[in-house]
Amino acid sequence: MCGIVGIVSTTPVNQSIYDALTVLQHRGQDAAGIVTLSDGNFRQRKANGLVRDVFEAKHMQRLKGNIGIGHVRYPTAGSSSAAEAQPFYVNSPFGISLAHNGNLTNAAQLKEDQFHKARRHINTTSDSEVLLNVMAHELDKCPSLHLTAEEIFTAITAVHKQVRGAYAVVSLIINHGLVAFRDPNGIRPLVLGMRNEGDQKEYMVASESVALDAVGFNFVRDIEPGEAVYITDKGELFSAHCAKDAKHNPCIFEFVYFARPDSTIDKISVYESRLAMGEKLGQKIKREWVDIDIDVVIPIPETSCDSALEIAKVLELPYRQGFVKNRYIGRTFIMPGQTLRRKSVRRKLNAISSEFVGKNVLLVDDSIVRGTTSEQIIEMAREAGAKNVYLASAAPEVRYPNVYGIDMPSTDELIAHGRNVDEIATMIGADALIFQDLDDLIAAVSKFNPEIKKFETSVFSGEYVTGDIDADYLQRLNDLRNDGAKIIKEQEEIANLEIHNEG
Numbered sequence: 293m294c295g296i297v298g299i300v301s302t303t304p305v306n307q308s309i310y311d312a313l314t315v316l317q318h319r320g321q322d323a324a325g326i327v328t329l330s331d332g333n334f335r336q337r338k339a340n341g342l343v344r345d346v347f348e349a350k351h352m353q354r355l356k357g358n359i360g361i362g363h364v365r366y367p368t369a370g371s372s373s374a375a376e377a378q379p380f381y382v383n384s385p386f387g388i389s390l391a392h393n394g395n396l397t398n399a400a401q402l403k404e405d406q407f408h409k410a411r412r413h414i415n416t417t418s419d420s421e422v423l424l425n426v427m428a429h430e431l432d433k434c435p436s437l438h439l440t441a442e443e444i445f446t447a448i449t450a451v452h453k454q455v456r457g458a459y460a461v462v463s464l465i466i467n468h469g470l471v472a473f474r475d476p477n478g479i480r481p482l483v484l485g486m487r488n489e490g491d492q493k494e495y496m497v498a499s500e501s502v503a504l505d506a507v508g509f510n511f512v513r514d515i516e517p518g519e520a521v522y523i524t525d526k527g528e529l530f531s532a533h534c535a536k537d538a539k540h541n542p543c544i545f546e547f548v549y550f551a552r553p554d555s556t557i558d559k560i561s562v563y564e565s566r567l568a569m570g571e572k573l574g575q576k577i578k579r580e581w582v583d584i585d586i587d588v589v590i591p592i593p594e595t596s597c598d599s600a601l602e603i604a605k606v607l608e609l610p611y612r613q614g615f616v617k618n619r620y621i622g623r624t625f626i627m628p629g630q631t632l633r634r635k636s637v638r639r640k641l642n643a644i645s646s647e648f649v650g651k652n653v654l655l656v657d658d659s660i661v662r663g664t665t666s667e668q669i670i671e672m673a674r675e676a677g678a679k680n681v682y683l684a685s686a687a688p689e690v691r692y693p694n695v696y697g698i699d700m701p702s703t704d705e706l707i708a709h710g711r712n713v714d715e716i717a718t719m720i721g722a723d724a725l726i727f728q729d730l731d732d733l734i735a736a737v738s739k740f741n742p743e744i745k746k747f748e749t750s751v752f753s754g755e756y757v758t759g760d761i762d763a764d765y766l767q768r769l770n771d772l773r774n775d776g777a778k779i780i781k782e783q784e785e786i787a788n789l790e791i792h793n794e795g
């Protein structure tokens with residue numbers, strides 16, 4: 293997942309975009325970038341690394357202008373070379389810069405089309421740069437030197453007709469303003485915020501509402517599936533629905549893991565949905581584990597804490613924070629490569645023995661994906677003296693690859709693929725294991741917004757809402773992006789770094 297932000301203000305935006313990116317850091321830890329617009333030119337800084345490492349004071353000083361966009365990256369297409377850090381830039385028409393959260397499912401075809409139909413060469417393997425070129429080509433069809441809102445919306449309508457997959461986008465067009473849009477299934481989140489500065493309005497768009505809170509904008513609404521918003525550099529806002537058959541199928545994994553609990557996505561509080569997941573799972577444990585004796589409920593920090601608290605409440609058991617998290621280690625699941633992920637779990641979490649000695653402990657995690665965390669945590673609980681170690685997952689078994697912006701490309705890497713609950717328990721060394729049922733997960737989230745009739749649940753169900761994913765597609769994705777393939781690709785990609793980013 294990546295985090296995106298865009299601001300149109302009456303004063304410099306560099307610090308606000310930086311601050312917004314720091315609260316969106318949990319969505320992407322690999323690269324960060326900001327582009328601002330000043331005196332008819334873009335100013336850009338992007339590189340691999342965390343927000344705090346990428347932007348030094350000298351970069352911030354040069355990021356002048358009252359309008360800008362930013363991105364934190366968790367790669368799900370192409371490589372993790374700095375050349376693929378975002379935002380991307382294209383010089384024609386007008387000069388456009390774009391940042392994207394999500395993943396296109398027909399990027400390869402679009403890249404070929406861009407070459408054959410538009411004679412546009414794309415020098416990276418990034419799907420986001422493809423998307424930028426599709427948008428640029430459509431905008432180029434408008435003959436005038438100054439685009440109207442209507443012309444921009446016509447171009448975005450044409451983009452939706454060609455592009456498949458998940459995409460929440462912020463972009464800047466020189467001498468025009470900021471254009472943001474969300475894919476016709478609304479898979480990835482995007483919110484709009486506003487504040488008054490004197491008699492002028494300032495606007496902000498971001499992946500999550502927490503970014504608006506951090507920077508001091510008021511939440512206005514979610515940008516709707518297929519909708520585009522154009523905010524001119526004078527602060528006028530236009531919006532339009534640009535996709536004919538837009539549906540609302542937001543990704544349920546945002547609620548399970550990705551988003552911050554203090555965000556509200558599509559009118560659903562992430563925190564409350566996690567409490568509801570805990571309540572449902574607590575009830576299932578009560579029903580099904582009548583013979584299992586539990587002394588204490590312990591979350592695996594950080595994301596599972598809210599659900600674990602609710603499980604303890606339902607089971608009428610003590611909730612204890614038996615693991616301490618090292619606040620300087622990031623999220624392990626979104627780290628690149630299994631070696632790094634494995635190493636990081638023990639550096640990140642440590643057990644407080646007194647909470648484990650001689651006890652039957654129920655550990656709770658929000659999800660079990662590769663099993664990296666649970667396997668090591670169970671071992672740590674035993675080393676700390678636990679008598680029996682049980683594990684509950686607030687999400688169902690993750691059995692299928694994700695093609696919409698979560699880097700789970702290969703079924704072989706998913707511990708639950710082709711295995712039943714007992715087999716998974718044996719692999720991770722749990723004395724008992726229980727997963728949330730998918731219907732319960734959906735009920736826990738959808739009860740806060742019954743207007744959403746269907747969530748994007750492919751990692752649990754194998755059903756892909758864009759309808760364009762088949763076994764061949766998944767096989768190609770596996771061959772291209774499994775852990776082994778990525779290591780080889782990274783080495784090759786380093787070669788083109790200098791073309792794009794001279795540091």
Ligand SMILES: O=P(O)(O)OC[C@H]1O[C@H](OP(=O)(O)OP(=O)(O)O)[C@H](O)[C@@H]1O
Binds near residue numbers: 623
């Ligand atoms: O089965 P796995 O492949 O290990 O993936 C699942 C684990 O990864 C995530 O934690 P992460 O450390 O990324 O972040 P958190 O601190 O927000 O829980 C998630 O919360 C699970 O704990």
Ligand SMILES: NC(=O)CC[C@H](N)C(=O)O
Binds near residue numbers: 367393419698
């Ligand atoms: N996680 C994401 O949203 C990634 C965006 C884009 N596909 C990239 O890899 O840069």
Ligand SMILES: [Mg+2]
Binds near residue numbers: 592593594596658
């Ligand atoms: Mg975790």
